[in-house]
Amino acid sequence: MQKMKIGISCHHTYGGSGAIAAELGKALAARGHIVHFFSKSAPFRLGAFSRNIFCHEIEVMHYPLFESPFYSLALASKIADIAYYEKLDIVHAHYAIPHALSAMLARQMIEDKCSELKCFKLVTTLHGTDITVVGADRGMQDVVRLAINKSDGVTTVSAWLKDETVRMFSPKKEITVIPNFVDTSLFFRSPKPEIREQLGLGQEKIVIHISNFRPVKCIGDIIRIFYALSKRVDATLLLVGDGPERSDAEIQVRQLGIVDRVRFLGKLDDIVPLLSIADLMLMPSNVESFGLAALEAMACGVPVVATMAGGFPEFIVPGVHGYLLAPGDINGMMEKALLLLSDPGHWLECSQACVLQAKRYETALLVEQYEAYYTMLLAEA
Ligand code: GMT
Known part of the structure; x- marks a missing residue:
């Protein structure tokens, strides 16, 4: 398996999507891939240091004129910067907004700077809330749809979420289901x-x-x-x-x-x-x-x-x-x-x-599925 350079954009906060993103990144790094995390601060499950893992915390500038800090733009700029200089193969966004949207913008920024460069493939994993809550908000529907349709590959964490996404957004691309996973060498019953x-x-x-x-x-x-x-x-x-x-x-x-x-x-x-x-x-x-x-x-x-x-x-x-x-x-x-x-x-x-x-949901099995998914996308023109 060819080693890849993979960016992972995710929430750092207490919750399943951050946990899955962190565990996926750790497992990919252990398999020899280089992994760059993009998040507000280090994801909560990241834990020990690895020479294949790099964390980029997104620093948001506060300008007196603007009420809301530009997190999505700061994230896009950081992804563009790292993807350009490190030549990332894949950026894997956990959540359509803001992560996939920022990655999409990052790609445009790179293409604008250097049109000959082969840019990264964008993979978006939908975890639920981006479809069931944010996507259900009429004001946000078009932006979620855009993030989905502009991704090179889209995965959901269950067949149910795939069906919901198809029902609500009729995406242009086939969605692949890759369920959540657990490392049973760490999660096992050992009562103290x-x-x-x-x-x-x-x-x-x-x-x-x-x-x-x-x-x-x-x-x-x-x-x-x-x-x-x-x-x-x-x-x-x-x-x-x-x-x-x-x-x-x-x-x-x-x-x-x-x-x-x-x-x-x-x-x-x-x-x-x-x-x-x-x-x-x-x-x-x-x-x-x-x-x-x-x-x-x-x-x-x-x-x-x-x-x-x-x-x-x-x-x-x-x-x-x-x-x-x-x-x-x-x-x-x-x-x-x-x-x-x-x-x-x-x-x-x-x-x-x-x-x-x-x-049946062992980390190694599901990480292999993500790896194969990235490889398949990279082989596409
Ligand atoms: O459940 C939460 O509130 C956290 C949320 C998240 O985005 O971190 O979890 C979502 O993603 C997890 C990982 O894929 C899923 O296991 C959770 O079911 C999902 N939460 C909901 O759909 C409410």
Whole structure:
């Protein structure tokens, strides 16, 4: 395989797209490719230093005349600068806007400077929010469509998201599905007794949720499900992450009188120790293009109770890896959670099946798919 120079433009913040972009970049670098990251600051999962990885933080100039800083333009300029001097083969944008759009502009800047130069191929991965939220905003539709149509290759993280993109944008190009992935050499169940001790937990069941607490995650539903569940089984709820719904969730927990049963742990990078003591992952999202947190939980042997929304049905088989209910079906999700937590035999079968299922989404397998996708695009005229 010929070594490539690949630019990755992504969000640095706590969330699945940043995690996938960082893990993809690390894996490509480990396979000998040169990887340049473009983001506001270093992506949160990037971790250790590698000689094949370069990070370019986007510095936004603040001019007194303009109210909003020009992030997209600063990003475009940085991509153009690095792509030109480092001769990048590929720029992989995670999200149509602003990342694909900025890369598109960067390409025009390079072509304008030197028309003979063979410019990079632009790959855009759609992660969900750019289609389901931003793309659904009528004022943004045309700009999202342009970013998609001007990319050389477009991937989505689930078949569901591909269908949504086709339905909403009728893109000119074929979309390829490359699902989320997990490194099972890092994500595996290894319970450490001191973790329970550090968190002041006894031997109760542990229910976990990990997200950025956006409205789409239905944090209120998690608390209502757990409230009903906690009346039937001795359990603690670990809430990992932070975001706009956190304050309301804290109020809800106080009002229901379950403060001693719910722990708000905030944003944590190392989630394996927590997943390793967890018995159940709750993800009642009303839309979820894939649901990386659920896959990572499964790799650690944690069955999932989630919704039938979006990409969940593509990797969670009801009754085998957990259960899928309609969004908002609080009672249904509570009953299935109770079933898993009160039947050790069924829980063990599900837990083992989850570990096997996660191996089908092993990082190495999916990174190979991206590599082959880049190679195919580079071979095109
Ligand atoms: O879920 C979030 O709010 C974060 C968001 C992101 O952009 O980081 O996650 C999206 O991309 C992930 C990686 O592809 C997917 O696993 C998540 O399902 C997707 N989130 C939504 O569709 C709501």
